[in-house]
Amino acid sequence: MLGKTANGLYWLSRSLERAENTARLADAGQRIALTRLSGADDEWGSILQAAGGWDGYMAGHGEVTRDDAIDWMLRSPDNPSSVLSSIKSARQNARMVRTALTEEMWEAMNGCYMAVRDALARKVGERDLPECLQLIRSRTALVRGATHGTMLRNDIYDFLRIGTFLERADSTARILDVKYYILLPAAAAVGSDLDNVQWESILESVSARGGYRMVHGSRVRPQEIVQFLILDKRMPRSLNFCCSKIHENLRYLVNDYGQQTESADMAERLASSVRAQEVDDIFDYGLHEYIQSFLGSIADVGRQVEVDYRFYE
Amino acid sequence: MQRIVFAGFRGKAGVMTETTPFDEMWGKGDSLRGPYSAFQEWFDGEDHSRLRAKQREAEDVFRLTGITFNVYGRSEAEERLIPFDIIPRIISAQEWQRLSRGIEQRVRALNAFLHDIYNRQEIVKAGRVPLDMLKRNAAFLPQMCGVTPPGGVYTHIVGIDLVRTGDDEFFVLEDNARTPSGVSYMLENRETMLQMFPELFSRTRVQPVQNYPRDLRRSLGACAPIGAGEDPTVAVLTPGIYNSAYFEHAFLADQMGVELVEGHDLQVVDGRVAMRTTQGYQPIDVLYRRVDDDFLDPLNFNPDSALGVPGIMDVYRAGGITIANAPGTGIADDKAIYSYMPEIVEFYTGEKAILQNVPTWRCNEPDSLKYVLDNLKDLVVKEVHGSGGYGMLIGPAASRKELAEFRKKLEARPGNYIAQPTLSLSTVPIFTRKGLAPRHVDLRPFVLVSPDKVNITPGGLTRVALKKGSLVVNSSQGGGTKDTWVLGD
Numbered sequence: 026m027l028g029k030t031a032n033g034l035y036w037l038s039r040s041l042e043r044a045e046n047t048a049r050l051a052d053a054g055q056r057i058a059l060t061r062l063s064g065a066d067d068e069w070g071s072i073l074q075a076a077g078g079w080d081g082y083m084a085g086h087g088e089v090t091r092d093d094a095i096d097w098m099l100r101s102p103d104n105p106s107s108v109l110s111s112i113k114s115a116r117q118n119a120r121m122v123r124t125a126l127t128e129e130m131w132e133a134m135n136g137c138y139m140a141v142r143d144a145l146a147r148k149v150g151e152r153d154l155p156e157c158l159q160l161i162r163s164r165t166a167l168v169r170g171a172t173h174g175t176m177l178r179n180d181i182y183d184f185l186r187i188g189t190f191l192e193r194a195d196s197t198a199r200i201l202d203v204k205y206y207i208l209l210p211a212a213a214a215v216g217s218d219l220d221n222v223q224w225e226s227i228l229e230s231v232s233a234r235g236g237y238r239m240v241h242g243s244r245v246r247p248q249e250i251v252q253f254l255i256l257d258k259r260m261p262r263s264l265n266f267c268c269s270k271i272h273e274n275l276r277y278l279v280n281d282y283g284q285q286t287e288s289a290d291m292a293e294r295l296a297s298s299v300r301a302q303e304v305d306d307i308f309d310y311g312l313h314e315y316i317q318s319f320l321g322s323i324a325d326v327g328r329q330v331e332v333d334y335r336f337y338e
Numbered sequence: 339m340q341r342i343v344f345a346g347f348r349g350k351a352g353v354m355t356e357t358t359p360f361d362e363m364w365g366k367g368d369s370l371r372g373p374y375s376a377f378q379e380w381f382d383g384e385d386h387s388r389l390r391a392k393q394r395e396a397e398d399v400f401r402l403t404g405i406t407f408n409v410y411g412r413s414e415a416e417e418r419l420i421p422f423d424i425i426p427r428i429i430s431a432q433e434w435q436r437l438s439r440g441i442e443q444r445v446r447a448l449n450a451f452l453h454d455i456y457n458r459q460e461i462v463k464a465g466r467v468p469l470d471m472l473k474r475n476a477a478f479l480p481q482m483c484g485v486t487p488p489g490g491v492y493t494h495i496v497g498i499d500l501v502r503t504g505d506d507e508f509f510v511l512e513d514n515a516r517t518p519s520g521v522s523y524m525l526e527n528r529e530t531m532l533q534m535f536p537e538l539f540s541r542t543r544v545q546p547v548q549n550y551p552r553d554l555r556r557s558l559g560a561c562a563p564i565g566a567g568e569d570p571t572v573a574v575l576t577p578g579i580y581n582s583a584y585f586e587h588a589f590l591a592d593q594m595g596v597e598l599v600e601g602h603d604l605q606v607v608d609g610r611v612a613m614r615t616t617q618g619y620q621p622i623d624v625l626y627r628r629v630d631d632d633f634l635d636p637l638n639f640n641p642d643s644a645l646g647v648p649g650i651m652d653v654y655r656a657g658g659i660t661i662a663n664a665p666g667t668g669i670a671d672d673k674a675i676y677s678y679m680p681e682i683v684e685f686y687t688g689e690k691a692i693l694q695n696v697p698t699w700r701c702n703e704p705d706s707l708k709y710v711l712d713n714l715k716d717l718v719v720k721e722v723h724g725s726g727g728y729g730m731l732i733g734p735a736a737s738r739k740e741l742a743e744f745r746k747k748l749e750a751r752p753g754n755y756i757a758q759p760t761l762s763l764s765t766v767p768i769f770t771r772k773g774l775a776p777r778h779v780d781l782r783p784f785v786l787v788s789p790d791k792v793n794i795t796p797g798g799l800t801r802v803a804l805k806k807g808s809l810v811v812n813s814s815q816g817g818g819t820k821d822t823w824v825l826g827d
Binding site for chain 2: 026028029030031065104117120121123124129131132136139180279282284334335338
């Protein structure tokens with residue numbers, strides 16, 4: 026496979042994952058805004074931070090409003106992580122690696138792009154937002170379905186998966202980091218209704234409410250949220266899960282190519298350290314510090330993948 | 339019988355005033371032509387609203403599969419669809435046989451011509467083509483002198499543009515010996531028709547075109563350098579996703595099961611051209627390039643090119659890679675050389691050309707220039723090096739102002755132009771809201787050349803001018819396409 030193709034596959038799936046995550050954050054923001062009594066827009070501030078591009082937003086707007094935040098996240102061409110920018114980039118990469126994709130996957134991707142482009146051609150009003158988010162969710166799900174259902178399990182698939190899980194780990198970690206202060210044990214003592222909403226908003230942002238309920242019941246507690254989103258090995262968006270997948274797919278490449286790589290070693294070290302982690306140790310170390318160090322490690326793995334598999338030279 | 343019809347000439351002595359063009363379905367309007375009889379029977383039984391729905395369905399399919407082309411000079415995001423018309427263009431087996439013979443003869447002559455002018459230049463010595471035509475021609479590459487490509491093949495892939503003016507009259511309009519495009523439309527159009535109207539194919543025997551990608555792979559493989567082994571490594575070189583024909587480049591690579599590479603994926607490693615893979619550099623035996631000569635090698639040609647591979651020409655000259663088509667083949671489809679094609683065919687094959695040339699005035703010759711200037715409103719004037727229908731004047735359709743402006747250009751640089759009569763191109767019906775309506779068409783059959791074989795796919799790309807009366811079939815200027823059927827014996 027060409028290095029350029031590996032690069033395109035990796036960014037195709039990363040961008041697609043990013044589009045989904047951004048849409049999910051917009052959804053969470055809207056839900057929280059609707060269930061809160063005070064009309065303040067400050068929830069959108071932390072949503073924007075979690076979605077990345079906070080500085081870019083502030084440079085163009087100066088203040089945070091619901092409408093501007095949603096528009097920034099869904100459509101803004103100035104925001105490289107907006108749903109529209111991400112879907113465009115995913116499709117651009119798909120065009121570049123067209124020969125590596127099955128017809129079904131390409132058509133799902135191209136169809137996703139056309140539908141989302143049309144849906145986001147104009148500002149999305151409050152009334153149309155649920156339908157629009159639903160469309161983004163189902164269109165990206167179709168691409169994922171076509172990928173799983175039709176692509177050979179070879180190096181092409183491995184690069185797609187590596188991109189997906191690197192992006193997802195990065196996103197989950199950033200969401201936790203934006204709200205880390207409300208998850209600190211001291212905050213648990215407060216235990217007011219307002220904090221409950223805050224905690225739930227975190228679960229909402231990673232589509233984890235249902236999963237959390239199944240595992241931990243209906244009581245929402247910060248320690249268990251951290252346990253669930255960082256350490257749970259069944260939760261498909263947890264850091265533990267994502268790291269083990271990244272490692273797994275890098276190992277497939279190592280076996281397939283018969284070449285040991287630095288990135289596979291790094292991923293293995295990261296995965297086993299997350300796997301062995303105890304939730305109390307994370308708090309002792311400092312939640313924010315832990316997440317920051319995780320974000321650094323995961324970025325290092327990503328950079329090493331680019332080098333090992335000759336993405337650029 | 340030679341009978342060129344000059345459309346639009348108004349009663350000049352010696353010129354026929356013929357207004358109704360030859361229709362490939364209805365002839366001169368009186369009776370249904372043989373190749374269309376089965377189709378006509380089917381069409382009569384069809385409900386037009388169903389056909390309209392099918393036509394829309396076809397466009398949706400094209401959009402989804404991404405069979406689009408990028409329009410130059412517009413925003414980079416713009417991808418347009420080439421309109422597809424559901425009425426097939428049908429050619430009988432006998433007509434095709436004759437065409438094939440003519441095409442094969444022409445392609446063999448083109449290759450012989452290329453070999454000759456880059457080596458001994460016998461045709462110049464014989465006085466049949468002036469040396470000036472080569473020397474002062476940008477398409478002639480001195481770097482190719484004395485180089486013989488692997489297998490002796492220069493034009494591996496050719497797309498000869500033909501037009502028809504009557505029952506038995508075909509003319510070659512252009513030879514497209516560099517990097518002809520459009521073959522993906524030939525394949526996708528057929529695929530679409532098969533999906534939409536399977537019943538039509540079960541009642542008519544249409545020769546298949548679907549083997550093209552396999553034939554292309556085999557043909558390219560057969561031209562690999564000596565020592566390439568049993569299964570040569572082939573790759574398609576594209577300028578990238580913003581190129582107007584990117585879809586086709588990806589399509590062909592995909593269908594052949596080979597890599598689609600860009601210049602920055604390639605590098606000269608140990609005297610071979612190699613592509614950067616996830617496992618290191620892998621040498622390439624045959625490069626099907628869809629990049630122009632000038633951009634192929636910044637060390638040997640345009641130094642600013644980022645699309646090519648530095649040093650590829652040195653590897654090529656040393657016999658380390660096959661480049662298809664060979665650099666410098668453009669000289670053979672140059673519009674000024676075109677006018678010499680009857681002589682060229684005769685010189686190398688010893689036979690008269692089976693396919694006719696359109697009479698061509700070379701404006702660098704004073705007598706011709708005078709004639710062209712005197713008759714500008716009746717002629718088609720083309721730039722010698724232009725393509726895609728750009729920079730062209732269609733006299734009968736031009737306004738006074740356009741004629742005056744073009745006259746100035748011609749007087750300033752006569753050597754830059756050739757002129758031809760406006761041929762009355764044949765028509766084939768398209769499906770419109772009001773039913774069938776005749777529109778002008780041309781035909782581009784696709785030819786593969788390997789050392790042992792000339793392979794012509796039965797069919798090709800039919801381009802159709804969708805505007806009533808229009809003669810411009812180029813996709814960049816409002817043309818559409820049709821499926822092209824060659825009937826079985």
